[in-house]
Amino acid sequence: MRVNSTELIDTRTNLAGQLDTKVDLIEVQNALNECQAxxxxxxxxxxxxxxxxxxxxxNETYKVLDCKADFLDMQQLLDSKVDLKNVEENxxxxxxxx
Numbered sequence: 001m002r003v004n005s006t007e008l009i010d011t012r013t014n015l016a017g018q019l020d021t022k023v024d025l026i027e028v029q030n031a032l033n034e035c036q037a038x039x040x041x042x043x044x045x046x047x048x049x050x051x052x053x054x055x056x057x058x059n060e061t062y063k064v065l066d067c068k069a070d071f072l073d074m075q076q077l078l079d080s081k082v083d084l085k086n087v088e089e090n091x092x093x094x095x096x097x098x
Contacts, residue, residue: 069077
């Protein structure tokens with residue numbers, strides 16, 4: 001089987017055109033590397049944001065807990081409160097309450 005030189009030239013031109021339109025492996029690798037770098041940066045920014053939010057939530061929780069009275073605080077308040085019955089009895093003994 002004999003190939004016509006015109007067909008051979010056309011085939012060669014078509015193959016050369018197809019090769020020219022193909023993307024180089026280096027270009028693909030560079031695009032993937034850029035994409036990976038962008039994703040890593042976005043994840044790092046997100047991590048910093050989440051850590052800040054967690055730190056703020058912890059600080060707010062600690063602030064709220066500091067405002068809460070614990071058992072010892074309540075016991076001290078109860079121990080130091082004035083008993084109304086005793087006050088009335090003392091005042092009655094002194095004649096200050098009618």
